Amino acid sequence: MVRIDDLRSRFKDNLQDGVLILAKLLNVDKSYIYSFGEREVSKEIEDRFIELMTKRQKGYPIQYILEEKDFMGLNFYVKEGVLIPRFDTETLVEYIIEYINESHKDNNIRVLDLCSGSGAIGLSIAYYCKNAFVYGVDISDTAVEVANINKERFNLTNVEFIKGDLFKALGGLGLEGGFEIIVSNPPYISKEEIRSLSNTVKDFEPLLALDGGEDGLDFYRSITRDSKRFLKNEGLLIYEIGYKQGEDVKEILFKEGFEDISIIKDLQGHNRVVLGIKRN
Numbered sequence: 001m002v003r004i005d006d007l008r009s010r011f012k013d014n015l016q017d018g019v020l021i022l023a024k025l026l027n028v029d030k031s032y033i034y035s036f037g038e039r040e041v042s043k044e045i046e047d048r049f050i051e052l053m054t055k056r057q058k059g060y061p062i063q064y065i066l067e068e069k070d071f072m073g074l075n076f077y078v079k080e081g082v083l084i085p086r087f088d089t090e091t092l093v094e095y096i097i098e099y100i101n102e103s104h105k106d107n108n109i110r111v112l113d114l115c116s117g118s119g120a121i122g123l124s125i126a127y128y129c130k131n132a133f134v135y136g137v138d139i140s141d142t143a144v145e146v147a148n149i150n151k152e153r154f155n156l157t158n159v160e161f162i163k164g165d166l167f168k169a170l171g172g173l174g175l176e177g178g179f180e181i182i183v184s185n186p187p188y189i190s191k192e193e194i195r196s197l198s199n200t201v202k203d204f205e206p207l208l209a210l211d212g213g214e215d216g217l218d219f220y221r222s223i224t225r226d227s228k229r230f231l232k233n234e235g236l237l238i239y240e241i242g243y244k245q246g247e248d249v250k251e252i253l254f255k256e257g258f259e260d261i262s263i264i265k266d267l268q269g270h271n272r273v274v275l276g277i278k279r280n
């Protein structure tokens, strides 16, 4: 047996994560750790704590250890193998929710979330816009498994996740020309930038979620081209982008004939979202 305070003080350089991890292991609130530092924990908890803190010191993401990440006011389950939802992505989701409330308030609509990962985008839309039915597509088994766990966690019935390769996953479902909105936060890191990513991201988050091909734009080209078959007339195509990709992605939409193309900035003033409207 060891006292909580003594255990924490072994990792003085990272007291904050120590509190979160201990609270998770003991299944208690953070305040318990601060308030009852003199209480003792079992050898089993001690060993597990040391194991996880050592992993953490090597850059393993805290969200994978805690198995959660807050996004759009919802607490998402995450685990290794699925991208941890980013705060930056809330800019995209907030825009879509406002767009639905303004342009589709009184009708039922279909939304497609390509490259859905943990379900962060699609589930947030389904949660806040009950008139939307959302399809999520991801090529990774782990992503679809995690997204379905989150679907249950939030008690949603207006969303369905399909495992597959982009639009091929929708083959045979009769959804051509059926979407008011297609959204994607695809892998968009270029080969060169992947090398310069921080270890926490590069070594522990799935490469499949990051690798956007040589110049990072492969998914934008392919999704923009094929989206025209699946969008309704006046349908919205909307992407999260890397902050240097605004002009390139705008150009891709322009070449494919999209109209009303624009860029939206995130809270830090970086280009973060590109959108366009399909008109027949």
Ligand SMILES: C[S@@+](CC[C@H](N)C(=O)[O-])C[C@H]1O[C@@H](n2cnc3c(N)ncnc32)[C@H](O)[C@@H]1O
Binding pocket: 082, 083, 084, 085, 086, 089, 114, 115, 116, 117, 118, 119, 120, 121, 137, 138, 139, 140, 143, 164, 165, 166, 185, 186, 187, 188, 208, 209, 210
């Ligand atoms: C940048 S992550 C985005 C995850 C999630 N939408 C989010 O915003 O947190 C990209 C996702 O694309 C998925 N992916 C990669 N290639 C794909 C493909 N060909 N078809 C469908 N999904 C793909 C990855 O598995 C990963 O979950």
